[in-house]
Amino acid sequence: MGWWEIAQAPVAGLDARIALTLTGPGGGTWWIDKAGALAPCDGTVAAHVTAPALTFPDWGTRRSPWRDSDVTVTGDTELAARFLDAVNVI
Secondary structure (H helix, E strand, O other), X not given: OOHHHHOOOOOOOOOOOEEEEEEOOOXXXXXXXXXXXXXXXXXXXXXXXXXXXXXXXXXXXXXXXXXXXXOEEEEOHHHHHHHHHHOOOO
Protein backbone atom coordinates (compact mmCIF):
# COMPACT_ATOMS: atom_id res chain seq x y z
CA MET A 1 0.00 0.00 0.00
CA GLY A 2 1.39 3.42 -0.96
CA TRP A 3 0.96 6.76 0.79
CA TRP A 4 -1.44 7.88 -1.94
CA GLU A 5 -3.84 5.04 -1.05
CA ILE A 6 -3.96 6.14 2.57
CA ALA A 7 -4.51 9.87 2.16
CA GLN A 8 -5.44 10.50 -1.46
CA ALA A 9 -6.99 13.92 -1.90
CA PRO A 10 -7.44 16.40 -4.75
CA VAL A 11 -4.85 19.16 -5.03
CA ALA A 12 -6.30 22.59 -5.82
CA GLY A 13 -4.74 24.16 -8.91
CA LEU A 14 -3.08 20.96 -10.11
CA ASP A 15 -4.28 21.15 -13.71
CA ALA A 16 -1.67 18.83 -15.26
CA ARG A 17 0.09 15.60 -14.36
CA ILE A 18 3.31 15.61 -12.35
CA ALA A 19 5.74 12.86 -11.43
CA LEU A 20 7.32 12.44 -7.99
CA THR A 21 10.49 10.37 -7.81
CA LEU A 22 11.99 9.49 -4.46
CA THR A 23 15.50 8.11 -4.86
CA GLY A 24 17.34 5.58 -2.74
CA PRO A 25 16.00 2.93 -0.37
CA GLY A 26 12.21 2.89 -0.30
CA GLY A 27 12.03 5.12 -3.34
CA GLY A 28 10.04 4.91 -6.53
CA THR A 29 8.11 7.09 -8.94
CA TRP A 30 4.49 8.17 -8.57
CA TRP A 31 2.31 10.10 -11.01
CA ILE A 32 -0.18 12.60 -9.63
CA ASP A 33 -2.96 14.64 -11.22
CA LYS A 34 -5.77 16.82 -9.84
CA ALA A 35 -7.65 13.78 -8.48
CA GLY A 36 -4.62 12.37 -6.65
CA ALA A 37 -2.23 9.54 -7.44
CA LEU A 38 -2.44 7.62 -10.71
CA ALA A 39 -1.44 4.15 -11.69
CA PRO A 40 2.14 3.98 -13.03
CA CYS A 41 2.30 5.40 -16.52
CA ASP A 42 4.74 6.60 -19.12
CA GLY A 43 2.68 9.61 -20.21
CA THR A 44 3.87 13.17 -20.42
CA VAL A 45 4.16 15.16 -17.22
CA ALA A 46 4.23 18.94 -16.83
CA ALA A 47 6.65 18.78 -13.91
CA HIS A 48 8.93 16.22 -12.31
CA VAL A 49 9.86 16.40 -8.63
CA THR A 50 12.90 14.42 -7.46
CA ALA A 51 14.13 14.05 -3.87
CA PRO A 52 15.91 11.49 -1.69
CA ALA A 53 13.44 9.08 -0.07
CA LEU A 54 15.25 9.58 3.23
CA THR A 55 14.29 13.27 3.33
CA PHE A 56 10.63 12.77 2.37
CA PRO A 57 9.40 12.09 5.94
CA ASP A 58 10.66 15.52 7.00
CA TRP A 59 9.21 17.70 4.25
CA GLY A 60 6.31 15.35 3.41
CA THR A 61 4.95 15.80 6.94
CA ARG A 62 5.78 19.51 7.00
CA ARG A 63 8.33 19.15 9.78
CA SER A 64 10.66 21.05 7.47
CA PRO A 65 9.89 23.10 4.34
CA TRP A 66 10.40 21.29 1.05
CA ARG A 67 12.12 24.43 -0.26
CA ASP A 68 14.86 23.93 2.36
CA SER A 69 15.30 20.26 1.45
CA ASP A 70 17.11 18.48 -1.36
CA VAL A 71 14.12 18.70 -3.73
CA THR A 72 14.71 19.22 -7.46
CA VAL A 73 11.96 20.36 -9.81
CA THR A 74 12.09 20.24 -13.60
CA GLY A 75 9.41 21.49 -15.93
CA ASP A 76 6.56 23.66 -14.66
CA THR A 77 7.99 24.90 -11.37
CA GLU A 78 4.81 26.78 -10.38
CA LEU A 79 2.69 23.64 -10.82
CA ALA A 80 5.18 21.56 -8.84
CA ALA A 81 5.24 24.19 -6.06
CA ARG A 82 1.41 24.04 -5.78
CA PHE A 83 1.65 20.28 -5.38
CA LEU A 84 4.56 20.39 -2.93
CA ASP A 85 2.87 23.09 -0.85
CA ALA A 86 -0.18 20.79 -0.53
CA VAL A 87 1.74 17.65 0.52
CA ASN A 88 1.07 16.84 4.16
CA VAL A 89 1.32 13.16 5.01
CA ILE A 90 -0.37 12.50 8.32
